[in-house]
Amino acid sequence: xxxxxxxxxxxxxxxxxxxxxxxxxxxxxxxxxxxxxxxxxxxxxxxxxxxxxxxxxxxxxxxxxxxxxxxxxxxxxxxxxxxxxxxxxxxxxxxxxxxxxxxxxxxxxxxxxxxxxxxxxxxxxxxxxxxxxxxxxxxxxxxxxxxxxxxxxxxxxxxxxxxxxxxxxxxxxxxxxxxxxxxxxxxxxxxxxxxxxxxxxxxxxxxxxxxxxxxxxxxxxxxxxxxxxxxxxxxxxxxxxxxxxxxxxxxxxxxxxxxxxxxxxxxxxxxxxxxxxxxxxxxxxxxxxxxxxxxxxxxxxxxxxxxxxxxxxxxxxxxxxxxxxxxxxxxxxxxxxxxxxxxxxxxxxxxxxxxxxxxxx
Amino acid sequence: xxxxxxxxxxxxxxxxxxxxxxxxxxxxxxxxxxxxxxxxxxxxxxxxxxxxxxxxxxxxxxxxxxxxxxxxxxxxxxxxxxxxxxxxxxxxxxxxxxxxxxxxxxxxxxxxxxxxxxxxxxxxxxxxxxxxxxxxxxxxxxxx
Numbered sequence: 001x002x003x004x005x006x007x008x009x010x011x012x013x014x015x016x017x018x019x020x021x022x023x024x025x026x027x028x029x030x031x032x033x034x035x036x037x038x039x040x041x042x043x044x045x046x047x048x049x050x051x052x053x054x055x056x057x058x059x060x061x062x063x064x065x066x067x068x069x070x071x072x073x074x075x076x077x078x079x080x081x082x083x084x085x086x087x088x089x090x091x092x093x094x095x096x097x098x099x100x101x102x103x104x105x106x107x108x109x110x111x112x113x114x115x116x117x118x119x120x121x122x123x124x125x126x127x128x129x130x131x132x133x134x135x136x137x138x139x140x141x142x143x144x145x146x147x148x149x150x151x152x153x154x155x156x157x158x159x160x161x162x163x164x165x166x167x168x169x170x171x172x173x174x175x176x177x178x179x180x181x182x183x184x185x186x187x188x189x190x191x192x193x194x195x196x197x198x199x200x201x202x203x204x205x206x207x208x209x210x211x212x213x214x215x216x217x218x219x220x221x222x223x224x225x226x227x228x229x230x231x232x233x234x235x236x237x238x239x240x241x242x243x244x245x246x247x248x249x250x251x252x253x254x255x256x257x258x259x260x261x262x263x264x265x266x267x268x269x270x271x272x273x274x275x276x277x278x279x280x281x282x283x284x285x286x287x288x289x290x291x292x293x294x295x296x297x298x299x300x301x302x303x304x305x306x307x308x309x310x311x312x313x314x315x316x317x318x319x320x321x322x323x324x325x326x327x328x329x330x331x332x333x334x335x336x337x338x339x340x341x342x343x344x345x346x347x348x349x350x351x352x353x354x355x356x357x358x359x360x361x
Numbered sequence: 362x363x364x365x366x367x368x369x370x371x372x373x374x375x376x377x378x379x380x381x382x383x384x385x386x387x388x389x390x391x392x393x394x395x396x397x398x399x400x401x402x403x404x405x406x407x408x409x410x411x412x413x414x415x416x417x418x419x420x421x422x423x424x425x426x427x428x429x430x431x432x433x434x435x436x437x438x439x440x441x442x443x444x445x446x447x448x449x450x451x452x453x454x455x456x457x458x459x460x461x462x463x464x465x466x467x468x469x470x471x472x473x474x475x476x477x478x479x480x481x482x483x484x485x486x487x488x489x490x491x492x493x494x495x496x497x498x499x500x501x502x503x504x505x
Contacts, residue, residue, distance in 0.1 A: 010423060051455060094424050096455050151423035171417040172402050181397055233420070237398035241496050357424055 001084045002028070003336070004065070004108070005329030006058075008101030009093025009121045010151065012322070013057040015065035017083075018131070018329035025131045025333075029065040030319075030326045033057050051096030058104050065325075079112035085344065087332025090118035091359025093151075098355050106350045115348035119331035121323075122147050122154060122361045123164060125289030127334065128316040128327035140285045140312065144278040148270060149290035149323075150176030150191070155228045155277050156361055158287065161334045164361045167277060168228025175266050176292045178232035182239050182262050186255055196259045197295055203256035216242055216258050218265045220272075228277050235265060267298050271305055278311055285312035294321040364503040367493060374400045377501055378407030381488075385412070387436045388465045390482050392474025395490030400499055401472045404488070408470065409439055422446060426456055437466040444473040450480045 001021075007014040013033035019026045062075070072078045079086075088105035091098060109116035119127075125147045130137060145156040145164075153170040173181070176193055183192030188199065218238050221231045239262060246254065270292075278286050286306065292298065299315055306313055320327060339347055368374040381404075393401045402420070409418045414429045421427040421443040429439040440461045442453065450458075461469050463482055474481060489502040 092424065094456070096452075169417070170419060172406070173420045173422075177420055177422055185397060229417075233402045237400075240398040244496070358427065 002082055003329040003332050004079065004083045004086045005325035005332060006086065006088045006101045006105045007124070007323055007325040007328045008054045008058070008097050009089045009091070010097060010323060013054050013061050014323060014325035015061045016325035016329050017065055017068060018326055018333070020333050025330060027131065027326050028068055030324055031061050031065045032324055033061060051094070051100055054097050054100040058100055062104065076111050079108060079114060083112070083114060085115045085117060085332060085336055085348065087117040087119050087329050089121045089124065089328050090353060091121065091356035093121055093357060095355065095357040098357060102353060102355050106353060109350035113345070115336070115344040116350040116353055117332040117335050117348045118353050119328045120359055120361055122152060124327040124331045125149070126156070126158065126287055127330040128289055128320040129287055129314040131320060131326055131330050132317055142281055142283050143285040143287050144274060144281060144283040145287040145289065146270060146274045147290045148175045148292040150174055150180060152290060153230050153232070154361070155273060157281055166361055168230070168273065170230040170232060172231050172233035175230070175232055175270060178235050178266060179292070181236040185236060185239055185243070186258065193292060193295060196263055197297065199256045199259035200263045203260040216261045218242070218261050220265050220268050223269050223272050228273055230269060230273065232266070235262065263297055267301055270298065271302050275305060283311060285314060287314045289316060289321065291322045294318040362505045366501040368499045368501055370497050371400065371403055374403045374499060374501070375407040378404045379411045381503065382408045382411030385436060385468055387468065388463055390462055390469045390485040391471065392481050392485050392487050393470065393472045393490070394475050394487060399490040399492060401490065405441060405470055405472070412436060412439055412468070414439060425452060426458065435466065436468055440467060440469040442469065442471040444471060444476040447476050450477040453477055453480060
């Protein structure tokens with residue numbers, strides 16, 4: 001089976017072709033706007049926000065993704081003959097961006113008479129785990145999922161491949177947003193996560209003494225709150241206070257140390273709450289997803305922390321942590337496989353698709 | 362009208378937000394201006410709570426605009442906008458901000474309002490927050 005996935009919920013315009021054989025996934029194409037020099041091809045820059053740019057990008061990205069079977073040049077017959085269904089993100093996200101992907105998907109579904117499956121973006125980040133073939137999917141549920149990105153920080157109880165229940169979330173800023181804002185305060189640029197991780201690494205090599213004047217301690221917001229909610233807005237303020245307290249020292253040493261501590265504070269809270277939730281709900285596995293999961297320290301430390309617990313850990317490869325359409329196609333597959341093929345077109349009628357910028361999981 | 366407050370803690374900022382909310386009648390556009398960490402989130406959170414919203418007020422940085430419905434109140438909608446990632450007002454216009462401005466049953470709060478000056482109505486209330494001398498101190502100016 002071949003599923004065409006489309007994702008445009010935020011900054012990235014993404015299209016993927018996912019092949020599924022005997023429950024094994026194979027990514028045939030995974031195109032993301034920031035990976036291709038589409039702006040060179042279409043004569044315009046690719047900005048972070050404007051939906052107009054998604055609209056400009058989507059055709060080029062589709063073209064690149066549909067480059068399999070180059071002998072068939074027209075999209076309609078290619079999709080008619082080789083694609084079984086189309087999956088698209090219908091929320092949550094930026095409304096104007098979502099609409100571009102959804103309208104493109106609707107057009108293709110209408111033209112090629114294919115089922116169109118709406119997929120929740122957050123569920124997509126979780127489904128990204130099932131694309132990696134090396135992981136075994138037996139005895140996973142109940143699972144505790146941590147979806148953490150620039151726009152979201154949510155803990156989700158997953159009872160089977162399609163049953164999700166949110167058990168906690170950030171009460172203000174997402175973890176990725178905290179990385180972004182701290183990076184902004186320190187003048188490290190955007191996106192903040194990778195910039196902070198890089199600076200933090202330099203700190204480790206130098207090994208600060210605990211009583212040195214650079215030794216920085218930041219709060220771990222809500223770590224002992226007992227619930228599964230998060231709060232990261234105050235962490236960046238704490239960083240501001242530290243900078244002020246230490247007299248605006250912006251030496252490389254100071255910056256790398258504060259980056260290391262910011263990263264550690266975020267990781268500590270994420271891991272503690274996730275493990276706490278997994279124990280409370282007797283989870284058989286912990287599943288991670290979202291852009292922040294590309295953070296190497298988070299990946300390393302959560303592996304270490306659960307080593308002695310009888311629990312499985314699923315982490316997507318880094319390339320599938322950030323926004324992509326392969327995860328959306330995978331989400332489409334799980335919805336599709338429950339229903340006999342003869343009913344696909346009725347159940348997944350493109351005319352039924354609704355876009356919801358605040359869609360909950 | 363000019364009001365000046367000095368807040369000595371997060372709690373005091375919350376109280377100011379609370380009192381401010383009680384003055385609102387609907388139709389207001391509130392522009393928040395202040396650097397990272399001055400307490401814009403705290404102010405919006407307390408304002409929303411005082412207006413009767415039970416949901417947590419999460420950052421709209423990525424979706425730009427979040428709408429909260431309020432039951433059993435003259436003010437029926439709170440629109441929370443974050444212009445942090447924007448260069449100008451274009452993106453906000455595209456997602457339909459104009460539908461919400463000056464609506465009698467709606468209060469619009471815009472964080473980083475200085476980035477979208479052109480869409481702010483003349484009678485918009487400006488809330489300017491600055492760091493005070495001490496760590497937790499903030500100077501809050503409300504101008505209408």
